[in-house]
Amino acid sequence: MVDNKSNKHKNYRAKTLGNHTLHPETQMMGYGYDPMLSEGALKPPIFMTSTFTFASAQDGKEFFELAYGKREARAKEQPGLIYSRINNPDLEVLEDRLALWENADCAAAFASGMAAISTCLWSYLRPGDVIVYSAPIYGGTEHLIRNILPLYGIKSVEFEAGGPEPTLPIALDEAKALGRVAVIFTETPANPTNNLVDLEACANEAKRMEAETGTKPIVMVDNTFLGPVWQHPLEHGCDIVIYSLTKYVAGHSDVVAGAAVGSHEVMGPVRGFRTILGTMCDPHSGWLIMRSLETLKLRMTAAAENARIIAEYLRDHPKVSKVHYLGFLSEDDPCYRIFTEQAKSAGSTFSFDVIGGEREAFAVLDNLQIIKLAVSLGGTESLMEHPFTMTHSDVPDDVKIRLGIGENLVRISVGIENVDDLIADLEQALSAI
Numbered sequence: 001m002v003d004n005k006s007n008k009h010k011n012y013r014a015k016t017l018g019n020h021t022l023h024p025e026t027q028m029m030g031y032g033y034d035p036m037l038s039e040g041a042l043k044p045p046i047f048m049t050s051t052f053t054f055a056s057a058q059d060g061k062e063f064f065e066l067a068y069g070k071r072e073a074r075a076k077e078q079p080g081l082i083y084s085r086i087n088n089p090d091l092e093v094l095e096d097r098l099a100l101w102e103n104a105d106c107a108a109a110f111a112s113g114m115a116a117i118s119t120c121l122w123s124y125l126r127p128g129d130v131i132v133y134s135a136p137i138y139g140g141t142e143h144l145i146r147n148i149l150p151l152y153g154i155k156s157v158e159f160e161a162g163g164p165e166p167t168l169p170i171a172l173d174e175a176k177a178l179g180r181v182a183v184i185f186t187e188t189p190a191n192p193t194n195n196l197v198d199l200e201a202c203a204n205e206a207k208r209m210e211a212e213t214g215t216k217p218i219v220m221v222d223n224t225f226l227g228p229v230w231q232h233p234l235e236h237g238c239d240i241v242i243y244s245l246t247k248y249v250a251g252h253s254d255v256v257a258g259a260a261v262g263s264h265e266v267m268g269p270v271r272g273f274r275t276i277l278g279t280m281c282d283p284h285s286g287w288l289i290m291r292s293l294e295t296l297k298l299r300m301t302a303a304a305e306n307a308r309i310i311a312e313y314l315r316d317h318p319k320v321s322k323v324h325y326l327g328f329l330s331e332d333d334p335c336y337r338i339f340t341e342q343a344k345s346a347g348s349t350f351s352f353d354v355i356g357g358e359r360e361a362f363a364v365l366d367n368l369q370i371i372k373l374a375v376s377l378g379g380t381e382s383l384m385e386h387p388f389t390m391t392h393s394d395v396p397d398d399v400k401i402r403l404g405i406g407e408n409l410v411r412i413s414v415g416i417e418n419v420d421d422l423i424a425d426l427e428q429a430l431s432a433i
């Protein structure tokens, strides 16, 4: 075998070409991976190994010192590979590439979106603390905050996404009276209503809390709905961006994974907790997600264009009373300004109200032929579901109604099929009402 290792190593972490700054969609094909370390293989091999051999005992000692934060890295010292719960080449390349979309220092990949969310929360919340969170949010996150965190003495105060401006300051002032406000958690656009939260306001309010109480709440944003292509929460002063990679990033409905992205300082405790909780992604899933990242922008662009056409079709449909599509926000809606300042696209997941209730919503879902009746979103194929009884089943009914999640609401994640076929399917399914 030719020893490719004798070839010159290129700078595989360059972010510029001369004066030209490279774009993430270009970088997804090569950033962070040196083929010469893997026999010249163009693509990173899958490192299916639980552990890594050390060249010497001294190396092992030094790798652990660095991994466990027992000392600072020396000049040019890179963390050594130890054990796949701590680090793995596929995850390292994946994490470097995920960080590029947000222009962030680093990322951590997890076994699921919920693993990312729960690990981030465990990293920053302590007994007696309070978390302030926007509503609605994904049902699993809501369950964690509402039912599990209280078992550990952590209280919560909710504020409404898309509500009038003062809802967050009021919630924070209420929370401050209950204990140390350690985290502001938000999901925007909110699943499933697409209500928006002003991220800059969250960051500014966190600073106000710091001035008033001495603790700056960490602002965490679940950016799953618009993904790293259409919204960049760190640019608005937030601290940690969280993803269910299962959705748009992996994008083929065949992987469950998650990620958190942020500065070295903020991500330090998260990475440390991940090592001990063991909530990391596995190398094979990591490799699949790297492959998906190569087409992320293409897929999200195509899906968003299909979604716009479908939203327009549904808006004119006599059996549909309202389409919760971000592109339809009117200028007097409190979310309009947030949308124009914060999002680069209306995305491709939205909900709509059919005229009627559960019976009519189910009739549409049961008659779909092309679009699949399934929860989840962000895949190449279109999916539809009934939030009231499915993804948000666990949220108390009165809370759902207050937040606009009615029994006549159905959610669609628009895929990249031919849009005429999707409209033909919706047309025949809606005629079943």
Ligand SMILES: Cc1ncc(COP(=O)(O)O)c(C=O)c1O
Binding pocket: 112, 113, 114, 115, 138, 140, 187, 191, 222, 224, 225, 243, 244, 245, 246, 256, 257, 258, 376
């Ligand atoms: C907005 C959002 N965040 C987080 C999650 C949880 O992600 P996972 O299923 O990868 O754990 C979901 C799942 O549907 C979601 O929609």
